[in-house]
Amino acid sequence: MQIKKIGILSAGGDCPGINAVIHAVVKKAILDHNLEVIGFLDGFQGMVEKRWRKLEYNDVSGIMPLGGTILGTSNKANPFRYPVWENKELHFEDRSEQVIETYQETGIDALICIGGDGTFHIAQRFFEKGLNVIGVPKTIDNDLNGTDLTFGFDSAVSVATEAIDRIHTTAQSHHRAMVIEVMGRYAGWIALESGIAGGGDVILIPEIPFDMEGVCRFLQKRIAAGKRFSIVVVAEGARPKGGDYVIQKKVVESHDQIRLGGISYLVGQEIEARTGIETRVVILGHLQRGGSPTAFDRILATRFGAEAVKLAVQGKFGYFPALIGQEIQPMPIKEAIASLKTVPLDHPLLDVARSMGTYLGD
Numbered sequence: 001m002q003i004k005k006i007g008i009l010s011a012g013g014d015c016p017g018i019n020a021v022i023h024a025v026v027k028k029a030i031l032d033h034n035l036e037v038i039g040f041l042d043g044f045q046g047m048v049e050k051r052w053r054k055l056e057y058n059d060v061s062g063i064m065p066l067g068g069t070i071l072g073t074s075n076k077a078n079p080f081r082y083p084v085w086e087n088k089e090l091h092f093e094d095r096s097e098q099v100i101e102t103y104q105e106t107g108i109d110a111l112i113c114i115g116g117d118g119t120f121h122i123a124q125r126f127f128e129k130g131l132n133v134i135g136v137p138k139t140i141d142n143d144l145n146g147t148d149l150t151f152g153f154d155s156a157v158s159v160a161t162e163a164i165d166r167i168h169t170t171a172q173s174h175h176r177a178m179v180i181e182v183m184g185r186y187a188g189w190i191a192l193e194s195g196i197a198g199g200g201d202v203i204l205i206p207e208i209p210f211d212m213e214g215v216c217r218f219l220q221k222r223i224a225a226g227k228r229f230s231i232v233v234v235a236e237g238a239r240p241k242g243g244d245y246v247i248q249k250k251v252v253e254s255h256d257q258i259r260l261g262g263i264s265y266l267v268g269q270e271i272e273a274r275t276g277i278e279t280r281v282v283i284l285g286h287l288q289r290g291g292s293p294t295a296f297d298r299i300l301a302t303r304f305g306a307e308a309v310k311l312a313v314q315g316k317f318g319y320f321p322a323l324i325g326q327e328i329q330p331m332p333i334k335e336a337i338a339s340l341k342t343v344p345l346d347h348p349l350l351d352v353a354r355s356m357g358t359y360l361g362d
């Protein structure tokens with residue numbers, strides 16, 4: 001089958017590099033294959049509501065360094081369980097047929113879905129319903145299976161590392177403990193990598209429930225050794241042993257309703273109460289998802305975008321381009337959603353951190 005027209009959408013949480021993917025998809029589609037490209041607005045919401053725009057070559061000029069997504073996104077619009085508010089009451093409806101209608105009406109031959117695990121769940125269901133779906137893996141959390149990396153992660157780690165560097169100097173001046181909370185709901189990749197890069201003294205990740213007493217003992221030992229400040233990097237999904245996640249709010253329309261945030265306050269309060277060390281807390285939050293992608297992410301996003309077009313032209317539907325080692329390889333979307341890619345307890349970076357004298361809370 002020779003394809004003539006493709007659609008593209010970005011769904012789930014935004015991250016630096018989505019525009020670099022759109023840039024690559026549109027350029028390659030037009031230059032190499034003379035395809036027509038349309039972009040659906042706000043993820044699957046745009047397909048349900050029939051909102052899209054044509055993407056011409058000039059529309060993507062200069063968007064590579066821009067954060068966010070020029071198409072908009074939504075992390076609530078699951079067409080199979082679409083949130084509908086009526087008289088302040090929420091109920092869910094199956095709007096998947098509207099997506100299929102939009103797909104047919106627009107005359108696209110393939111749909112490129114940029115997203116993470118949630119988006120890929122939806123994409124896989126549409127693939128099983130007969131749509132020609134191609135995925136492009138994104139998430140700052142780097143928790144998507146089947147690919148060594150997702151774009152957005154390197155940018156988030158860079159932002160977090162710079163923040164830790166800045167916090168280091170004020171921690172040092174005031175002889176304080178500083179607790180820095182980074183994103184990572186169920187996977188501690190951002191905390192682990194930015195913690196190592198920023199020289200964190202303690203790194204707490206969701207995969208290793210932490211011992212609060214151990215953290216306090218460690219900080220006191222540092223003081224006894226003449227180190228008058230400490231940096232504690234904590235993932236938002238980290239939990240004390242026997243304890244639970246700290247939930248900031250619930251987003252009722254979401255598949256995973258909980259939004260985490262605030263574990264750093266608990267850790268900071270406990271440090272101060274148990275050791276008397278003056279402590280301050282910083283939550284980086286959505287800062288880590290905004291702004292310009294790093295050069296690494298721009299290149300990875302460009303490679304993914306170009307490969308996604310290639311997969312569409314080859315008719316390799318139900319697949320996404322994955323980074324395996326240095327190579328981009330086609331991977332079934334199914335593979336990516338089989339499980340979440342958390343930090344394995346035997347991961348070499350954990351050993352590296354320990355060898356630097358970092359305490360991991362266990």
Ligand SMILES: Nc1ncnc2c1ncn2[C@@H]1O[C@H](COP(=O)(O)OP(=O)(O)O)[C@@H](O)[C@H]1O
Pocket residue numbers: 011012013074075076077078115116117118119120121122138139253254255256
């Ligand atoms: N396991 C799942 N099965 C089906 N839909 C899901 C699942 N997880 C999330 N979703 C839906 O996918 C969409 C995007 O999910 P989200 O996790 O926010 O983004 P991402 O694609 O970045 O992982 C949301 O509409 C959400 O309701």
Ligand SMILES: O=P(O)(O)OC[C@H]1O[C@](O)(COP(=O)(O)O)[C@@H](O)[C@@H]1O
Pocket residue numbers: 012013014075116117118138139140141183184185236259260289
């Ligand atoms: O933007 P929201 O709805 O507050 O979501 C916050 C969550 O999204 C993330 O930034 C990224 O998650 P996704 O990759 O699933 O989009 C998480 O680290 C964080 O817990």
Ligand SMILES: [Mg+2]
Pocket residue numbers: 012116117118
């Ligand atoms: Mg997700």
